[in-house]
Amino acid sequence: MSRGPSIAILGAGMGGLTAAAALLRQGYDVHVYEQARQFVRLGAGIQMSPNAMRVLRGLGLEQHIRSTAFQPTYWANREWDSGEMKFELTLGAKAEEQYGAPYLLMHRGDLHASLASLVPDDRLSLNKRLVSFEQDDSGVRLQFEDGTSAKADAMIAADGIHSGVRTSMLGPEQPKYSGRVAYRTTFPASLLGGKPIGECTKWWGVDRHIVIYYVTAQKDEVYFVTSNPESDWTRESWSLKGNLDELRAAFVGFHDEVQNVLNACPEVHKWAIVERDPLPRWTDGKVVLLGDACHPMTPYMAQGAATSMEDAIVLSRCIEAEPDIARAFQVYERARKSRTSEIQMTSHQNTWMRQRTDPNWVYGYDAWSAPLE
Numbered sequence: 026m027s028r029g030p031s032i033a034i035l036g037a038g039m040g041g042l043t044a045a046a047a048l049l050r051q052g053y054d055v056h057v058y059e060q061a062r063q064f065v066r067l068g069a070g071i072q073m074s075p076n077a078m079r080v081l082r083g084l085g086l087e088q089h090i091r092s093t094a095f096q097p098t099y100w101a102n103r104e105w106d107s108g109e110m111k112f113e114l115t116l117g118a119k120a121e122e123q124y125g126a127p128y129l130l131m132h133r134g135d136l137h138a139s140l141a142s143l144v145p146d147d148r149l150s151l152n153k154r155l156v157s158f159e160q161d162d163s164g165v166r167l168q169f170e171d172g173t174s175a176k177a178d179a180m181i182a183a184d185g186i187h188s189g190v191r192t193s194m195l196g197p198e199q200p201k202y203s204g205r206v207a208y209r210t211t212f213p214a215s216l217l218g219g220k221p222i223g224e225c226t227k228w229w230g231v232d233r234h235i236v237i238y239y240v241t242a243q244k245d246e247v248y249f250v251t252s253n254p255e256s257d258w259t260r261e262s263w264s265l266k267g268n269l270d271e272l273r274a275a276f277v278g279f280h281d282e283v284q285n286v287l288n289a290c291p292e293v294h295k296w297a298i299v300e301r302d303p304l305p306r307w308t309d310g311k312v313v314l315l316g317d318a319c320h321p322m323t324p325y326m327a328q329g330a331a332t333s334m335e336d337a338i339v340l341s342r343c344i345e346a347e348p349d350i351a352r353a354f355q356v357y358e359r360a361r362k363s364r365t366s367e368i369q370m371t372s373h374q375n376t377w378m379r380q381r382t383d384p385n386w387v388y389g390y391d392a393w394s395a396p397l398e
């Protein structure tokens with residue numbers, strides 16, 4: 026039998042699913058509401074640094090993830106044209122020993138499916154788009170677009186960068202367009218025609234960059250993601266296609282290894298890079314924000330999903346430790362805000378790994394044991 030309080034989780038992204046998995050393990054009465062009609066395996070890679078892998082280890086997913094993901098032995102940072110090495114971060118077994126968990130590269134869809142496997146079907150409702158909510162002493166009522174509603178003692182809003190719950194809490198404010206777009210795609214490594222790519226490389230140009238890595242243990246699938254200036258593109262969607270000629274033109278003059286990858290890729294998606302400054306607060310009574318809903322960031326440190334997953338574990342620990350849920354939410358906000366704000370600001374600067382960087386303050390964090398107060 027589930028224990029109280031009952032908790033509604035809005036959004037089945039990395040943050041919402043991790044929160045659901047952690048709270049279900051603790052025996053709470055949890056239900057996830059997601060607007061999508063189905064989960065789609067999007068063409069994107071994701072880096073799971075040791076701080077994120079520690080979250081997955083605690084949820085029992087490490088072995089499965091290891092069997093599908095690629096473990097690079099280094100992260101290379103190279104000059105865009107000459108290929109000269111600017112800084113090489115050692116990964117592989119050595120980094121695993123140092124940080125206590127591996128650094129893995131994988132398909133975003135594989136990670137999402139692994140987390141979703143921890144949430145039973147009867148705890149997740151798809152096609153439930155929240156249009157409004159209200160809270161009173163008895164709890165939170167969620168109203169969905171299809172006319173149905175749900176009631177819970179509290180709500181965790183993991184509804185992403187355009188969070189409607191954030192808007193209700195703090196007023197309307199569009200996320201800031203960074204003036205840059207990301208082209209990204211995954212494709213079969215066989216299309217490279219045997220030409221080599223590094224295991225994981227960020228190619229640093231003057232005003233743009235591209236990150237290229239394998240996303241499977243067999244190294245049979247390649248991913249890249251760019252960041253390049255574009256003044257007036259603000260459409261942000263995981264499914265919008267980009268123009269291959271425009272992409273290739275944006276990276277003319279880059280090293281041959283980059284050209285080979287761009288020439289081989291059959292299609293690409295295009296995404297506006299948006300962010301927010303740290304928010305003044307994340308909680309309102311029995312409602313709390315989590316992940317991109319409260320600290321969206323540029324992808325330059327590969328920490329957006331990782332910090333959402335950390336949030337989820339710390340929040341589940343706060344709920345366990347503090348019987349008053351509104352107070353538990355406040356403890357969570359205090360425990361998490363300085364770390365996520367620092368990562369947001371560092372990521373904004375896009376200097377991570379450009380020169381010798383000590384990533385220990387990010388990778389060494391353990392959400393399962395970090396102090397709550």
Ligand SMILES: Cc1cc2nc3c(=O)[nH]c(=O)nc-3n(C[C@H](O)[C@H](O)[C@H](O)COP(=O)(O)OP(=O)(O)OC[C@H]3O[C@@H](n4cnc5c(N)ncnc54)[C@H](O)[C@@H]3O)c2cc1C
Nearest residue numbers: 036038039040060072154155184185316317327329330331
């Ligand atoms: C190009 C790029 C590369 C990235 N690479 C990495 C990386 O390598 N490593 C990393 O850690 N992070 C990376 N990130 C960041 C990462 O993708 C996000 O930070 C992460 O997905 C945030 O998770 P979330 O659960 O908070 O939000 P989301 O994943 O956005 O999930 C929000 C969910 O809420 C649902 N939702 C929204 N509104 C409603 C509503 N009204 N009703 C019901 N459901 C709703 C949405 O459909 C969605 O499923 C990258 C991001 C980008 C753009």
